[in-house]
Amino acid sequence: MAEVKVGQEELMLGFLEIFRKAGYQGASLNALAKASGLKKSSLYHRFPEGKQQMAKEVLAYIGNLMRTNVTQVLLNDSDKKQRLKTAIKNINELYANGKSACVLRTLSMETGLGLFSGLISQIFDDFVLGFSKLAADFGFAEAECKKIAEGVLVKIQGSLIISNAVENTSLFKNTLKEIENSFLHQK
Template sequence: MTRTVFEKSDVTSLVTEVFRELGYEGASMSKITARTGLSKGSLYHFFPGGKDQMAAEILAHIDQWFISNIFEPLEKHEPRAAIDNMWQEVDTYFQSGQRICLIGAFALDETRDRFATVIRQYFVRWIEALSAALVRTGISQEAADQVSEETIAGIQGGLILSRALNDESFFERTLANLAQRISKTIAD
């Protein structure tokens, strides 16, 4: 039985979860229709460019969420408050480690080449935004860059291990440890 969907955002959310579960290569049109309950006609109505357009729009949607909720606050708001907010937003977005980072997952397979610019910009912006906030707290650019890179790598690694171990507390502990490290760096 097919679903009735009226908004593109509804379709985007459904398709996003299929890509999260199966990856880009594993998400064939037949699997997307089966898992979303949407007909191919409905999918092509919203995404005339097919699977590539779906993925591109999903990546753009994710990027926009991170711009609004993570990157811009780190770039523009009081740095300590923005960093504290980042931990909460990251935990909520990734559902305490039970939701993969789709951009990170795309970076790991052949999809990387298809969406290389978007993937690279996402990670570079996050590292640079966190680094800028850290510099505004008074630490050196070099230290801020190093801590930022290690923090984003730690978040991504925490997501992978949390899912692999089926233990959401692992991701929560990872975020707490990373937050503690940044707090100590800022205090020193």
């Protein structure tokens, strides 16, 4: 039987879905193999460090998506309103309109926190950096920009958790709109 060829993007999307739903501890190798389209032996060949390496690569993948679609958008020097709208739209898409759990949260539970806290912190730090610059560009007081950015992060993460828990994405969507309005209506 011919060996199945699975691209990196396809692998990461499959792993991402499992880690989003099950977290690190709950993600079985059987589920990861099924989601990837590979046999377990092929997984071990491709990821010799096992599940931990798979999770680290998913975090690197998500970090890259967040940097490209949120942080870099917020850090560039184009029109601040357009940057805000684009970043909010991209956040909405990254979380499937609030339907997808945040893999950063699920991988930071239980043993995942000890294994991945540095990678997760870096992604959150990049996010805060982008929204801090945007806050400054909107004219918020310099001393407040980081607090505002951290508040944006907390609102997004909190609304995702609650939207998923109650199976109602309107809270997530309303939170994104609220965040956008808080920048656009800054005095």
